[in-house]
Amino acid sequence: MIKKEQFILSGSKDKTISGDLTYDDKHTNQPCILFVHGFKGFKDWGAHNLVASFFATRGYRYFKFNLSHSGVTAQRPDDVTDLYAFAENTVSMELKDVDTALNYIAHTYPATPIYLIGHSRGGALVVLKGMADERIHKIITWSAIADFSSLWKKEQEEEWITSGRIFVENARTKEKMPLNSTLLEDFKAHREEFDILHAAAKVKIPWLILHGDDDVNVKFSVAQQLAQAQPRAQLQKIKGGNHVYGANHPYTEKELPAQLLEVCEKSLSFLKSPDL
Template sequence: MIKNEQFSLTASSGKPIIGDYTVDDQQQNSSIIIFVHGFKGFKDWGAHHLVARYFAKNGYPYLKFNLSHSGVSPEKPNDVTDMEAFASNTISMELADLNTVINYMEQTYHPKNIYLIGHSRGGGLVILQAAKDPRITKLITWAAIADFSSLWKPEQEKEWVKTGKIYVENARTKEKMPLNSTLLQDFNSNKESFNIIQAAARVKIPWLILHGDEDVNVKFSVAQELAQKQLKAEIQKIEGANHVFGASHPYQETELPKHLQEACDKSLEFLKRK
């Protein structure tokens, strides 16, 4: 039977990291997947609940969580509504959150293997983590970015520093979402350690790069760039897939969208390999 256990941790900022752990108690596996969502994403966006069940059903317990400054509050788990938290997010905070979750999972479940899956900006985070954390056994990136600064326009930076804020649009709700200049300052202060391309070259564990060739948000060429930096990584194209592999929010269907199903199948096949 598939069970879903909720948990709440405290981030270094004091904000909560809300997560859930999906497991089939008939198929306990000593390996656990941790999923990291992307920019403007969250653990319950779209079809993430079906992805969690898919892996749990196939013997891989699946842990997903909201980054502490994702803008999703415990009271409103299905949308980004806490704009103050969203605005004050930084890459340093996200990496600290990921580390907090890995520590919690290790101490609570004592897995033999830890696998990371990251989508979009979450893909960038898991590449950085996998390059430096010996606890990680395998890495999978879905439509990963190769540069954190690709999430804003270079011409916005001057205005950003001057006014302390820029706005990005939520494509679904058309809402203007604020980003404080602390994000830019954090990025500029840590350019070397936040360099995803350099980190890709240091990844020593098995790595699967999945990317749709109709991704207009992060072009397929970005996946190729990552694969060129890490020649041992395996790159697979999902034909016709967009940035979210056909999912949408809210997602009302009971089956995974075709392209996301393909991404899950390819990921599972990769994890099953010795």
């Protein structure tokens, strides 16, 4: 029987991290998967709960959580509404939040394998953590970026520093979402530490790169860059796959979209395969 448990952790700058664990109690000795959502994403976006059930029925504890400055609140768990928190977000805070979630899993289920899955910007965070954290056994990236600064335009940076913020559009709602200049300042202050391709080259654990060849948000060539940086990683193309593999928000179907199901099946096969 599929069960779901909620948890609350202390996140960056006194914000909370809300998360949930999905599992099937008929399985024993279940490895743990931690899913990290992307930019403008959140744990209950689209088909994420169906994905959690997919892995739970196959013997995994599936953890997902909202990064503390995702802009999602307990009152509105289905959308980004706290634009003040969203604007304050930085890569450093996101990495700290991922570490907090990892600490929780490692403490609650000691001596259990931990796998990381990250989507888009969450994929970049997974690469950085997978490079250095010995608690992580395998990583999987879905539609991952290879450069944090790809999320804004270079020509925006001067205005960003001068005015203190820029705005990005939510493609779904058309809302203008603010980003404070602290995001840019944090990135520049940690440019080497946040170099995703440099980190990719240092990843020693098994790594699966999945990417759609019809992704207009993050081109398939970005996945090829990651694979070139780490030749031991496995790169698999999702034919016709867009950035979210056919999902949308809200997602009301009872079954996974075909391309996202393919992503889950390829991920499962990778997790079950012996370490090389």
